[in-house]
Amino acid sequence: xxxxxxxxxxxxxxxxxxxxxxxxxxxxxxxxxxxxxxxxxxxxxxxxxxxxxxxxxxxxxxxxxxxxxxxxxxxxxxxxxxxxxxxxxxxxxxxxxxxxxxxxxxxxxxxxxxxxxxxxxxxxxxxxxxxxxxxxxxxxxxxxxxxxxxxxxxxxxxxxxxxxxxxxxxxxxxxxxxxxxxxxxxxxxxxxxxxxxxxxxxxxxxxxxxxxxxxxxxxxxxxxxxxxxxxxxxxxxxxxxxxxxxxxxxxxxxxxxxxxxxxxxxxxxxxxxxxxxxxxxxxxxxxxxxxxxxxxxxxxxxxxxxxxxxxxxxxxxxxxxxxxxxxxxxxxxxxxxxxxxxxxxxxxxxxxxxxxxxxxxxxxxxxxxxxxxxxxxxxxxxxxxxx
Numbered sequence: 233x234x235x236x237x238x239x240x241x242x243x244x245x246x247x248x249x250x251x252x253x254x255x256x257x258x259x260x261x262x263x264x265x266x267x268x269x270x271x272x273x274x275x276x277x278x279x280x281x282x283x284x285x286x287x288x289x290x291x292x293x294x295x296x297x298x299x300x301x302x303x304x305x306x307x308x309x310x311x312x313x314x315x316x317x318x319x320x321x322x323x324x325x326x327x328x329x330x331x332x333x334x335x336x337x338x339x340x341x342x343x344x345x346x347x348x349x350x351x352x353x354x355x356x357x358x359x360x361x362x363x364x365x366x367x368x369x370x371x372x373x374x375x376x377x378x379x380x381x382x383x384x385x386x387x388x389x390x391x392x393x394x395x396x397x398x399x400x401x402x403x404x405x406x407x408x409x410x411x412x413x414x415x416x417x418x419x420x421x422x423x424x425x426x427x428x429x430x431x432x433x434x435x436x437x438x439x440x441x442x443x444x445x446x447x448x449x450x451x452x453x454x455x456x457x458x459x460x461x462x463x464x465x466x467x468x469x470x471x472x473x474x475x476x477x478x479x480x481x482x483x484x485x486x487x488x489x490x491x492x493x494x495x496x497x498x499x500x501x502x503x504x505x506x507x508x509x510x511x512x513x514x515x516x517x518x519x520x521x522x523x524x525x526x527x528x529x530x531x532x533x534x535x536x537x538x539x540x541x542x543x544x545x546x547x548x549x550x551x552x553x554x555x556x557x558x559x560x561x562x563x564x565x566x567x568x569x570x571x572x573x574x575x576x577x578x579x580x581x582x583x584x585x586x587x588x589x590x591x592x593x594x595x596x597x598x599x600x601x602x603x604x605x606x607x608x609x610x611x612x613x614x615x616x617x618x619x
Contacts, residue, residue, distance in 0.1 A: 342385045347483040363409075364424055401493055405498060424456060424463060471485055541574055544574050572605055594613050
């Protein structure tokens with residue numbers, strides 16, 4: 233369910249992809265470099281070239297005139313071809329003047345979209361009692377989405393922001409975190425080394441003027457012990473989707489991928505078991521697990537990952553009807569959906585199927601900008617506390 237974005241177009245050192253580019257939409261927060269200098273330079277070159285051609289054509293016309301003769305007939309016969317040549321030369325110059333606007337449009341320029349300031353809300357819960365070295369690599373720092381068409385480049389800058397924000401995610405998940413770069417030796421002994429990488433970036437412009445743009449970012453996490461033994465690996469994908477510009481969509485996608493990353497690590501049984509062996513007296517976050525055995529419940533859980541948000545909401549309602557408490561782990565992931573109505577329906581479903589352990593996953597929604605999400609989350613929390 234997580235991190236399964238298919239890549240259609242390899243673009244950077246990370247596996248980046250793009251699809252559905254049917255709407256030409258220059259980016260909402262754009263930094264355009266080199267375009268003005270290129271345009272000014274081409275204008276000056278075209279003006280100088282035109283002046284030179286005009287000057288050269290005039291000299292050519294005068295130098296090629298034949299000497300005067302007494303015979304009027306011969307003078308006309310010799311001057312007519314020259315007159316035609318002079319008339320034909322001038323339009324060629326002006327043709328280029330008509331074409332220069334099109335040439336300017338082909339000038340090479342780069343448009344860069346950067347995410348807005350992040351305000352990621354993490355789960356307020358017991359942190360995993362492990363000392364972690366967070367390994368931030370150059371591969372992560374340079375992970376961007378790129379597209380080049382006819383000499384112009386579009387870039388969505390992801391790596392620099394993620395390289396800063398993964399530290400906050402790790403510190404909200406583990407009890408102690410130190411940073412290292414590109415696999416360097418930690419400054420002090422640690423229990424494990426955690427390495428994040430961008431698995432994929434997928435950008436999908438809306439198909440119509442009224443449809444929403446979408447960006448999906450998948451982060452791959454790897455946890456190893458100091459002897460390089462693999463302890464756990466997992467992925468978390470977050471999607472941003474709205475119609476207010478690529479910068480907002482990109483910001484949402486990064487925030488959702490980080491929030492889901494925390495959820496994935498907190499709910500990992502492998503990480504919990506490793507921590508319990510290292511620190512037997514440590515208090516761990518309860519892992520909400522449920523074995524889905526009923527075929528009808530399994531089918532409905534599979535629908536929760538659908539891109540059709542209407543089907544997702546219908547599946548949540550049916551899970552309530554079936555009293556499918558075993559589906560709670562899958563429903564919790566819907567709290568991070570990009571569609572507000574899906575999040576609200578998830579709150580209503582968890583109010584019926586969840587328990588007190590579910591409350592910590594609902595509390596971050598109390599700080600959402602959407603008033604409807606806040607209201608449904610508050611009602612769900614009150615219902616669960618009364619159980």
